[in-house]
Amino acid sequence: MLFCCGYFERKGYAVNLIPITSPRFLTPELLAAMPDWRQIFGNDNPLALEIGCGMGDFVTQVAQLHPDWNFVAIDYYNKGCLKTCKRIDDLELNNVRVVRDEARGFMVRCIPPESLQAVVINCPDPWPKMRHRKRRLVNGEFVAFLADFMLPGGDFHFATDFDDYGEDVARMMPGIAGFENVLAPDFYRHTREQYPLSKYMKKFMAEGKRIYFVHYRKQG
Numbered sequence: 001m002l003f004c005c006g007y008f009e010r011k012g013y014a015v016n017l018i019p020i021t022s023p024r025f026l027t028p029e030l031l032a033a034m035p036d037w038r039q040i041f042g043n044d045n046p047l048a049l050e051i052g053c054g055m056g057d058f059v060t061q062v063a064q065l066h067p068d069w070n071f072v073a074i075d076y077y078n079k080g081c082l083k084t085c086k087r088i089d090d091l092e093l094n095n096v097r098v099v100r101d102e103a104r105g106f107m108v109r110c111i112p113p114e115s116l117q118a119v120v121i122n123c124p125d126p127w128p129k130m131r132h133r134k135r136r137l138v139n140g141e142f143v144a145f146l147a148d149f150m151l152p153g154g155d156f157h158f159a160t161d162f163d164d165y166g167e168d169v170a171r172m173m174p175g176i177a178g179f180e181n182v183l184a185p186d187f188y189r190h191t192r193e194q195y196p197l198s199k200y201m202k203k204f205m206a207e208g209k210r211i212y213f214v215h216y217r218k219q220g
């Protein structure tokens with residue numbers, strides 16, 4: 001079990017977690033079984049999942065741009081979830097909920113098949129060393145896994161500053177059955193209109209790096 005009595009268990013070590021008391025934070029108890037998302041948000045609006053929300057820079061902006069969508073922001077980084085909650089609470093963003101968990105396990109447990117209108121992954125850990133690249137979150141197997149949770153017509157948004165990761169994902173996506181490239185004929189772009197910038201995007205852009213944006217849609 002990933003979460004247990006306020007402690008995060010990892011590799012046999014127990015680390016104190018800062019408690020999160022925000023009403024927009026979904027506790028492990030609430031997520032022990034498949035949640036009723038319509039009941040949680042109080043409406044039937046399209047549901048989007050941001051994986052690896054960090055400090056919540058992206059979700060706070062996108063949720064304000066799209067008040068008629070519901071957003072679930074997930075990260076296993078305790079302080080990131082805390083900060084994200086503080087931001088959405090300060091802004092009273094009732095269309096956002098925050099989850100502290102590992103994304104794949106959470107999805108299997110808590111996201112119904114074909115229910116997501118969008119999945120967003122911004123600047124996932126790049127694992128730059130060649131021998132660590134197999135640890136990267138986004139690869140063909142992961143996108144095929146995501147597809148099962150996405151509605152036909154649902155969007156997959158990916159962004160990274162890491163050239164090799166961006167090119168890898170852009171090369172891999174055309175081989176994944178059942179997706180169309182929204183940015184065609186480009187496989188990726190370095191800018192996207194109306195796409196809020198995350199904390200890491202801003203940091204990398206300030207260092208003069210280019211962001212790789214990839215956008216695919218699940219076919220109906």
Ligand SMILES: C[S@@+](CC[C@H](N)C(=O)[O-])C[C@H]1O[C@@H](n2cnc3c(N)ncnc32)[C@H](O)[C@@H]1O
Binds near residue numbers: 051052076125199
């Ligand atoms: C480099 S940070 C980027 C944060 C944010 N998306 C941004 O662009 O500013 C990557 C984040 O993804 C989270 N993360 C990585 N793999 C994850 C997983 N499998 N499930 C949940 N969170 C994950 C990490 O904890 C970290 O906060």
